[in-house]
Amino acid sequence: MREKTPTRKISAPQNRPGGKSRGGGASRARPLSDNLKALFDHGEARPERLAKRMAAAGLCSRRDAEKWITDGRVMVNGELHTSPAYNATPEDIITVDGKPLTRPEPPRLWRYYKPRGLVVSHRDEKGRKTMFEDLPADLPRVISVGRLDLDSEGLILLTNSGELARHMELPATGWSRKYRVRVHGRVEAEKLTALEEGITIDGIHYRGVKATIDRQANSNAWLTVVLKEGKNREIRRIMDTLGYPVSRLIRVSFGPFTLNTLEEGSIEEVRRAILRDQLGLHREAEAQDKTGTAKPGKPARRNPTGGRPKNAHHQRQKTRH
Numbered sequence: 001m002r003e004k005t006p007t008r009k010i011s012a013p014q015n016r017p018g019g020k021s022r023g024g025g026a027s028r029a030r031p032l033s034d035n036l037k038a039l040f041d042h043g044e045a046r047p048e049r050l051a052k053r054m055a056a057a058g059l060c061s062r063r064d065a066e067k068w069i070t071d072g073r074v075m076v077n078g079e080l081h082t083s084p085a086y087n088a089t090p091e092d093i094i095t096v097d098g099k100p101l102t103r104p105e106p107p108r109l110w111r112y113y114k115p116r117g118l119v120v121s122h123r124d125e126k127g128r129k130t131m132f133e134d135l136p137a138d139l140p141r142v143i144s145v146g147r148l149d150l151d152s153e154g155l156i157l158l159t160n161s162g163e164l165a166r167h168m169e170l171p172a173t174g175w176s177r178k179y180r181v182r183v184h185g186r187v188e189a190e191k192l193t194a195l196e197e198g199i200t201i202d203g204i205h206y207r208g209v210k211a212t213i214d215r216q217a218n219s220n221a222w223l224t225v226v227l228k229e230g231k232n233r234e235i236r237r238i239m240d241t242l243g244y245p246v247s248r249l250i251r252v253s254f255g256p257f258t259l260n261t262l263e264e265g266s267i268e269e270v271r272r273a274i275l276r277d278q279l280g281l282h283r284e285a286e287a288q289d290k291t292g293t294a295k296p297g298k299p300a301r302r303n304p305t306g307g308r309p310k311n312a313h314h315q316r317q318k319t320r321h
Helices: 034-042 050-056 062-070 162-169 189-197 234-242 272-278 281-291
Strands: 074-076 094-096 109-114 143-145 153-159 177-184 199-201 204-206 210-216 220-227 246-254 267-269
Touching (some): 050 062, 050 074, 050 094, 050 162, 153 162, 177 234, 189 199, 189 210, 199 234, 204 234, 220 234, 234 246
Parallel strands (some): 153 246
Antiparallel strands (some): 074 094, 109 153, 109 267, 143 153, 177 246
16 A cells, blocks of 8 residues: 555645746746747647648657658648658648648647656557557647656646647746655755755756655655756656665656646646646736737736646546555
């Protein structure tokens, strides 16, 4: 039986305009690109590479799309195109194996509680079960915003838009990642405090790590760790260096989005209005209404929310053996 985390409710950040969320996120986020705004407004972007357009439609991965194009399976406006570098416009009629390619949907976002033991990849060379094999069959093709390693669990954000995923992954977006971490050993608070200045391990610098002790037992401790970026196995490497090996790691929030009441293995879609608000699109629209033009280059202010959506969701109960 798994040991439960200390009694502590994982709740959504409160609405505090212009303030910081409990997840440690910055109060201002990086503005969206014009291409991403166009996807939200019209479901169509500016001209983009043919393979990227095919992947955005959920047909296949970009790598597979490039192969299909070179294999002569793709036509644009009735003409055969064998170069993945061709830039397709929103008006182009694209067919794959004679079937028309559907236009890309506006970006959508889901919160998913990844269990331990699943690889965050569409395919695994070692034959291990992947996270995507665990998702509902009626879910559109999605990609993950960042990753969690095989032995970690908790919140993974999923989206149907590669453009949105890239935007949310960038440290410049200003969204922190928050984790509950169980480590072996008796933890010295001074060592954790020093992490706020950053630490370099094997030539890799990890910046601005905030870690606090929640509970110390005889042989292990529970910590809360907040990261400004999400480098590969960052928390595990840092704690190993300090002499506190990690025995359990749970991501509880990514920017304003939290696990909240999600159960292990369950998934729920974030309401479109909430997603647009967190990305600053509502505030930009209001500014445009007042002035006639959007205010260019002004970062969006965050109004954190992680509440549970009331519609468009999937919920699955998992049976443990």
